[in-house]
Amino acid sequence: MTAVITGSEIRTCFGDSAATFAALAEGRCGVGVLRSELRERLGVTSGYHAEDEADRRVLRASGWLTECVRAAVAQSGVDPARRRVAVVVGTGLRELHAVELMDDQPVRTADLHFDRAVRRAVPEATQVITVCNACSASGHALAIACDLLELDEADAVVAAGCDAMTDSMLAMIGRVAEEPTDRVRPFDADRMGVLLGEGAAAVVVERGDRPRAGSGAVLATVLGVGLSCDAFHETAPDPDGIVRAVRDAHRRAGIEPDQVDLVVAHGTGTALNDPVEATALGRVFGHRQDGPLVTGIKGATGHTSGAAALTSLAVAVHALAEQTVPAVTGLREPIAEAAGLRVVTGRATSAAVEVAQVNSFGFGGVNAVCIVGRSA
Structure with missing residues (x-):
């Protein structure tokens, strides 16, 4: 079965899809002062907020999710009143922000x-x-979406992801940093650690091997989604688990590593993730003299948690369409483990991109790797 993407929308610290793609192309960084009265106690003073302070809502992730799902479905041209449309939402924190406010602003359990x-x-x-x-999480949502299509459980599926910042998660980040991080610097030798971003993403997928459910244009083809769950450590990534997910994605996509033109890396700017991810990429692509371009977006958008995989996917789809790859924002001096990789630095570059790989890795070794191809 072939799945095609016919609708897409994201929300980041820069705004909607168009605003985000423009910011990435220009190499802008969306970091700002953390909007929390507890920032000094948390040990985190900066963040990548997705909205103006005056516009903050209790159910913040839900609001962005609604906007992205609505826009993606509209772009796809699928009519949910006439077609079977299922929705799979990936998240890391659900509406934990609302739970933290429940003493002052009660929230219904169903809204979590x-x-x-x-x-x-x-x-x-x-x-x-x-x-x-x-x-x-949203990488796994895409895998489930493809399964639902293959099992004929739906005519179209919306795969989505969302998360908002929470004091609980910020406190964890502050505990593991020696000093407050000023910005995310993926694959940089002087990286200080991760910072949270927030927002949402949604894509509509349909079967490409039968009459389409909607009238929208095909934006890209989902060639395969590879998964692994290595349970190596609560937080530390395992290169073997990452390589397994990558090879599973290539097998499902029916491609060889030589056919990958671009990797949108997970790239969190942390002490452990970046060297491990770079090492894993070297193991998969190191035999190539002219390996894939490598980029990542968290230096610009922060780590958007449950929305991260599909936000990176949207950037990959845009790169396939425009044949332009954004640079890694904040990267000045690449780490030694990335020496053999073609990491895009400085400014966006034009490139012939037909196949892109999107990496996403979670705590506990929960990994998802997606392969997408350019639409015909």
């Missing part, structure tokens, strides 16, 4: 999942599934 948020955009959705799989 995303059924209501999705049905504000697609009231007729046949089912809404929430997957809580850490930082690779």
Whole structure:
């Protein structure tokens, strides 16, 4: 079975898809002062916020999710009233921000999942599934979406992801940093650690081997999604687990490593992730004299947790369409482990990109790797 992407929308610290792609092309960084009265106690003073302070909502992730699902479905041209449309939402934290405010602003338990948020955009959705799989959650949502299509459980599936910043997660980040991080610097020798971003992403996938459910243009083809769960460590990534996910994705896509033109890396700017990811990429692509270009977006957008995989996927789809790859924002001096990789630095570059790989890795070794191809 072939799955095609016919709708896509994201929300980041820069705004919608168009605003985000423009910011990435220009190499801008969306970091700002952390909007929390607890920032000094948390040990985190900066963050990549997705909205103006005056516009903050209690159910923040739900609001962005509704907007992205609505826009992606509209672009796809799929009519949920006439077609079976399922929705799979990946998240790391669900609506934990709302839970932290419950003493002052009570929230219904049902709102901590995303059924209501999705049905504000697609009231007729046949089912809404929430997957809580850490930082690779929306990559797993895409894998489930493809499975639902292959099993003929739906005519179209919306794969989505969302997360908002929470004091609980910020406190964890502050505990593991020797000093407050000023910005995310993926694959940089002087990286200080990760910072949270926030937002949402949604893509509509349909079967490409039968008459389409919608009228929208095909944006890209999902060639395969590879998964692994190595349970190597609570937080530390395992290169063997990452390589397994990459090779699983290549096998499902029916491609060889030589056919990958671009890798959108997970690239969190942490002490452990970046060297491990670079090492894993070297193991997969190191035999090539002219390996794939490598980029990553968290230096610009922060780590958007459950939305990270599909936000990177949207950037990959844009690169396939425009034949332009954004540089890694914040990268000045690459780490030694990345020496053999063609990391895009300085400014965006034009390139012939037909096949792109998107990496996403979560705590506990929950990994998802997606392969997408350019539309015909």
